[in-house]
Amino acid sequence: xxxxxxxxxxxxxxxxxxxxxxxxxxxxxxxxxxxxxxxxxxxxxxxxxxxxxxxxxxxxxxxxxxxxxxxxxxxxxxxxxxxxxxxxxxxxxxxxxxxxxxxxxxxxxxxxxxxxxxxxxxxxxxxxxxxxxxxxxxxxxxxxxxxxxxxxxxxxxxxxxxxxxxxxxxxxxxxxxxxxxxxxxxxxxxxxxxxxxxxxxxxxxxxxxxxxxxxxxxxxxxxxxxxxxxxxxxxxxxxxxxxxxxxxxxxxxxxxxxxxxxxxxxxxxxxxxxxxxxxxxxxxxxxxxxxxxxxxxxxxxxxxxxxxxxxxxxxxxxxxxxxxxxxxxxxxxxxxxxxxxxxxxxxxxxxxxxxxxxxxxxxxxxxxxxxxxxxxxxxxxxxxxxxxxxxxxxxxxxxxxxxxxxxxxxxxxxxxxxxxxxxxxxxxxxxxxxxxxxxxx
Amino acid sequence: xxxxxxxxxxxxxxxxxxxxxxxxxxxxxxxxxxxxxxxxxxxxxxxxxxxxxxxxxxxxxxxxxxxxxxxxxxxxxxxxxxxxxxxxxxxxxxxxxxxxxxxxxxxxxxxxxxxxxxxxxxxxxxxxxxxxxxxxxxxxxxxxxxxxxxxxxxxxxxxxxxxxxxxxxxxxxxxxxxxxxxxxxxxxxxxxxxxxxxxxxxxxxxxxxxxxxxxxxxxxxxxxxxxxxxxxxxxxxx
Numbered sequence: 001x002x003x004x005x006x007x008x009x010x011x012x013x014x015x016x017x018x019x020x021x022x023x024x025x026x027x028x029x030x031x032x033x034x035x036x037x038x039x040x041x042x043x044x045x046x047x048x049x050x051x052x053x054x055x056x057x058x059x060x061x062x063x064x065x066x067x068x069x070x071x072x073x074x075x076x077x078x079x080x081x082x083x084x085x086x087x088x089x090x091x092x093x094x095x096x097x098x099x100x101x102x103x104x105x106x107x108x109x110x111x112x113x114x115x116x117x118x119x120x121x122x123x124x125x126x127x128x129x130x131x132x133x134x135x136x137x138x139x140x141x142x143x144x145x146x147x148x149x150x151x152x153x154x155x156x157x158x159x160x161x162x163x164x165x166x167x168x169x170x171x172x173x174x175x176x177x178x179x180x181x182x183x184x185x186x187x188x189x190x191x192x193x194x195x196x197x198x199x200x201x202x203x204x205x206x207x208x209x210x211x212x213x214x215x216x217x218x219x220x221x222x223x224x225x226x227x228x229x230x231x232x233x234x235x236x237x238x239x240x241x242x243x244x245x246x247x248x249x250x251x252x253x254x255x256x257x258x259x260x261x262x263x264x265x266x267x268x269x270x271x272x273x274x275x276x277x278x279x280x281x282x283x284x285x286x287x288x289x290x291x292x293x294x295x296x297x298x299x300x301x302x303x304x305x306x307x308x309x310x311x312x313x314x315x316x317x318x319x320x321x322x323x324x325x326x327x328x329x330x331x332x333x334x335x336x337x338x339x340x341x342x343x344x345x346x347x348x349x350x351x352x353x354x355x356x357x358x359x360x361x362x363x364x365x366x367x368x369x370x371x372x373x374x375x376x377x378x379x380x381x382x383x384x385x386x387x388x389x390x391x392x393x394x395x396x397x398x399x400x401x402x403x404x405x406x407x408x409x410x411x412x413x414x415x416x417x418x419x420x421x422x423x424x425x426x427x428x429x430x431x432x433x434x435x436x437x438x439x440x441x
Numbered sequence: 442x443x444x445x446x447x448x449x450x451x452x453x454x455x456x457x458x459x460x461x462x463x464x465x466x467x468x469x470x471x472x473x474x475x476x477x478x479x480x481x482x483x484x485x486x487x488x489x490x491x492x493x494x495x496x497x498x499x500x501x502x503x504x505x506x507x508x509x510x511x512x513x514x515x516x517x518x519x520x521x522x523x524x525x526x527x528x529x530x531x532x533x534x535x536x537x538x539x540x541x542x543x544x545x546x547x548x549x550x551x552x553x554x555x556x557x558x559x560x561x562x563x564x565x566x567x568x569x570x571x572x573x574x575x576x577x578x579x580x581x582x583x584x585x586x587x588x589x590x591x592x593x594x595x596x597x598x599x600x601x602x603x604x605x606x607x608x609x610x611x612x613x614x615x616x617x618x619x620x621x622x623x624x625x626x627x628x629x630x631x632x633x634x635x636x637x638x639x640x641x642x643x644x645x646x647x648x649x650x651x652x653x654x655x656x657x658x659x660x661x662x663x664x665x666x667x668x669x670x671x672x673x674x675x676x677x678x679x
Contacts, residue, residue: 073641074639074640077642079650082650082657086657117534118533120533246561246562246588247613247614248614248615249562249563249564249615249616250615251562267588267591268593372532372533373535373582373595374533374535375535375564375565375584375593375595377584377593384564384586386584388565388567388582398569399569399570399651401565401569403565403567407618407619408615408618410618411614411617411618440641
């Protein structure tokens with residue numbers, strides 16, 4: 001006989017049956033709300049293929065809905081700003097170029113414009129150097145947007161876009177390699193000009209590229225724009241309006257997709273951008289779809305600028321005439337990369353002791369920059385790249401701070417993700433186009 | 442650490458060479474700074490170069506460009522102008538307003554909201570360490586942008602080491618991460634900040650790396666149990 005405290009029993013034709021009721025357990029299970037107890041915390045990243053590098057997202061989920069999202073960054077912090085205080089002004093470009101590795105020439109441009117403003121030599125920068133800078137920045141903008149298209153496509157599920165985007169970017173990297181000796185991390189823009197003149201073979205490649213890319217862009221739009229999955233994953237997803245963008249400091253394609261045509265190449269021109277003919281594409285939707293359309297249109301505008309820059313490219317010096325600043329070497333692309341030309345080495349080693357001393361002093365010690373501080377803002381593929389340069393009058397930068405657009409734009413993740421679905425976090429994050437090298441510096 | 446083992450390889454065996462003359466056991470060198478360089482931190486070989494400490498002097502009126510309009514508009518809209526503005530500096534075509542640290546949030550509010558100022562965007566917040574040239578060595582620099590008038594202005598506050606500055610996150614939410622970075626790198630305390638924690642360095646990091654008296658690479662490198670001292674404490678060949 002069982003006791004009534006455990007389970008009641010009764011005899012049936014099939015045998016003895018126990019009815020188990022759990023004492024007061026039903027009062028406990030009844031008080032549990034099945035919905036709010038499905039809350040789980042998911043760590044997405046820092047090693048996750050769809051977070052654009054080492055970004056970690058801590059997501060609190062209720063089912064598939066994100067209730068709270070927080071970004072954790074710093075995994076790629078390499079102390080670029082600290083390191084460059086220990087090298088001379090020219091060497092600074094080799095550090096800043098490594099920050100946002102998808103847009104190295106913009107980092108260099110922001111930095112050298114700052115140094116040139118401190119030196120007060122902005123007016124002495126030659127026309128050819130300025131044109132080459134614009135030309136290369138716009139090619140770099142296209143290559144950066146192509147990587148965005150590639151990775152964003154992959155993250156949303158269009159794997160073939162990944163391969164196409166990187167294939168086209170390689171074309172641009174070949175042009176960069178032909179001129180600077182390196183595919184990435186060029187250190188090509190120097191305070192006072194550019195390191196090396198652009199060879200004719202690279203000009204030919206750029207001309208070919210101007211014919212090649214528009215066809216490909218059309219192909220990608222045919223591939224993506226009409227596709228129902230692409231539309232549903234991007235339209236109305238991760239919306240951020242102009243007010244939200246300004247409060248959070250978001251600039252670049254994300255701000256323009258919300259409808260504000262703020263592009264510093266137009267509003268606060270630098271490097272002679274005011275002389276080029278181009279439009280600032282905008283969208284009004286403020287969603288991932290709008291950002292996609294703005295970036296596609298921007299690549300076409302960049303091609304227009306590249307074409308104009310090629311036409312404006314007239315023979316002439318690529319460095320300031322001031323021998324106290326101009327890099328003494330005549331660089332040449334050798335089989336092992338960029339180095340001094342043989343004629344220059346023969347001259348300083350064989351003929352002119354003064355040239356050797358001058359070369360040695362300028363390369364090891366560097367030039368002095370008058371004390372003061374400047375802030376330069378340029379239109380980076382991801383938004384405003386601000387470079388705050390401080391000099392104490394010495395041969396090294398006293399302080400350089402890079403206001404990287406990836407760093408500031410990532411603050412929008414909670415605003416875009418909270419309340420949305422987990423899958424939209426991926427699409428929204430991708431639409432910001434964060435590059436952790438720039439974000440963490 | 443004991444090397445006595447109950448068989449097998451001890452888990453935390455000392456690296457080979459640790460008890461002879463390997464870098465790991467070299468006594469710390471009396472020198473400071475990287476590569477044995479003292480003073481300027483100049484690695485060019487020209488160790489005699491002295492760092493100068495230039496004074497920042499205020500500019501006289503009129504400032505030129507749009508700077509007069511900005512300062513006049515701020516003076517009109519902000520009754521505490523005289524108490525809050527330490528000096529106005531115009532240099533290289535840029536306007537810098539040095540602000541009393543306690544007043545920065547108020548000034549930022551007016552800069553954003555006043556009809557004739559309209560600095561809607563806080564482009565950047567960052568720190569600078571003026572060690573030895575300013576008694577209030579830590580400066581926080583705010584770059585404001587007016588999209589309406591296409592203008593820029595820089596606000597600057599100065600506090601002593603470990604000093605505190607009111608946060609501007611209530612005016613410009615974008616300053617959130619940037620203030621955290623300035624705290625992380627310089628140790629400036631932003632009072633009223635919703636979540637003032639380290640952002641780029643690990644949470645348990647000691648010290649603030651961008652300070653001028655923080656050595657470059659000043660931490661030992663740990664790899665598989667062996668510890669390599671920081672560059673300034675390694676063996677020096679001289």
